[in-house]
Amino acid sequence: MLTFSLLVIVIFNFAFQFSAELVRLAAPAMLWITFTFAGVLGLSRSFALEKEGNAVLGLLLTPTDRSLIYFGKMISNTLFVFVVGLVIVPMFVLFFNYSFMDTLLPLIPVIFLGSLGFVSVGTLFSAMAVNTRLREVLLPILLFPIIIPLIVSAVRLSGQVLDGKSVTGASSALQLLVAFDIIFIAACAVVFEYVIEES
């Protein structure tokens, strides 16, 4: 995932031909495209390991509520994706010449909220995708249209931060991001038990 995100950033650099003006405009979008692609790459492996080792059955045999399995998976995935985000942002700051102190700290909560929403839906769909014929190919197809609100609000918030303005300027985007997280964590925890099955 890390190598992949590094490569994406390099490709963006060439695609925009190092034009500083263009980079300013496109930076938040590039950040989240990198984040999304790297995240999908990680998520698609999340249930594949269980599938290969037939460990899903073991998970299902544990005498707990199925939603707990979901939360366990989701928390570990969130940490994973969040750490990748934490590595991408400094690289971004480094390559595109932003100031470390002003952008890094306010971006961390945005990255965290973004990871949370992304993973909440992603974990559910990842469990679905490994059980279909298309396997990992299906995950981005399922996930991308659903996370559009998340990406829109995260891009807007990051743009605000990277321009050196305060986050309060885009409070509606922040509200939307938090609402997305809450709604989908709740909804996915409820429906998860129908998805995970011995198969």
Next chain:
Amino acid sequence: MRRLLVILTFIGMAASLYTAFIYAPTEPKMGHIQRIFYFHMGTVWVATIAFIMVFIASIMYLWKETRKWDILAYCSAELGVVFLTITIITGSVWAKPVWNTWWTWDPQLTTTFILWILYIVYLVLRSSAGNDVKRAKFAAVFGIIAFIDLPLVYISVRVMRGISPVVFGPGGGGIAPEMMHALLINMASCTLLFIVLLLERIDLERMSDKLARLKLRES
């Protein structure tokens, strides 16, 4: 009963063609192109009903786990996509002369577009998820998540645009009563058409179930 419904739909469609093209007055500003709006509204109305039905049928399936709810969800999703495709095409045809562009990314259009993609993805998911029970469960889960997502998509597009008032859309103010009649007749006959197609589609799905069972017994 079914035959009566088909006859009614036929009459309704004929009436809506008549009202849209002859009975309704020509819109002074837009001209004849405005007449396409009657079909535009009719199909988008049906698509909305179809997707609400997918949502309800999905919830009912997860609750009851009977095949009939799965069939209902599948068939209405399919028809919803068909009707929404017609909506998008007629909308573009209308927009080209009136707005001078096929497409703009305003909140309504963007949301419609994402709605369309979401339910195409729903059909892709169905076609790639193996056996019946698993497919039905996955589809139901996606049907629910997709529907919950829609209001958020609408809000997000407005956030992206910095919340601009919706200036486009059918004129809310002075609509002639004949236009209103034409619109209502079109919406009613589109709904009838949807019901007929849905019933036929459900029958077809049941028949293919039956065929699969017979083949299984044979082998």
